[in-house]
Amino acid sequence: MERKSVAGSIRNKERSKKKFLDAVGKILRTKGYTALKVNSIAATAGVDKKMIYSYFEGIDGLIDEYIRSQDYWSKVNIKEIEKIKPKLDDGGKSFMEEMLLSQFDHVYSSKEAQKFLLWCLSEPRKSLKKLTETQEENREHIFKLLMDAHFKDNAEDVRSIVAIMVSGLYYLNMFSSLNGSIFCGIDVNTPKGRDQIKKAITFMLHHTYENL
Structure with a gap:
């Protein structure tokens, strides 16, 4: 059970990270880079903004990862x-x-x-x-x-x-x-x-x- 729980947590984390990255892309595509703010990214992703800091160590880390992916x-x-x-x-x-x-x-x-x-x-x-x-x-x-x-x-x-x-x-x-x-x-x-x-x-x- 513990192994399944860990695997599930990893999958959830990866899904949430992808939602954040997709949100950055959507905002960049529709509103431009000046609209890339923590609150707007979290709202677009539908994920608690605290996770940006947990997964990417902040908005700069999130944006940097997005840049590398594109x-x-x-x-x-x-x-x-x-x-x-x-x-x-x-x-x-x-x-x-x-x-x-x-x-x-x-x-x-x-x-x-x-x-x-x-x-x-x-x-x-x-x-x-x-x-x-x-x-x-x-x-x-x-x-x-x-x-x-x-x-x-x-x-x-x-x-x-x-x-x-x-x-x-x-x-x-x-x-x-x-x-x-x-x-x-x-x-x-x-x-x-x-x-x-x-x-x-x-x-x-x-x-x-x-x-x-």
């Missing part, structure tokens, strides 16, 4: 890359193509991710700074593992190109969500327009590998 490139970490075992003989081309296309779709389909990106640009926060450091560590691992040896003296040029592609894809999704879907004559909110962007991603990446 960022695309933080999930592409060293362990995940090792599980995927990307091809090495193409200099990381197929892996980077898949990552860029997946990033494009992920941000488009997640309003929370879009609000999260705006948050990153709007407020200085220790956890956000730590997040960017984690992103850079993961990207550095990708470059060193897959691309630096392939491009050699041109490796820094490739990093610049990837930086423009990653940030550009972020911006297109955020722009199409907030202030209109047409950018440079392409409707990013239509299947045709998104396919055009994806074809451009593939073209730029392949052109980079063929010419550097």
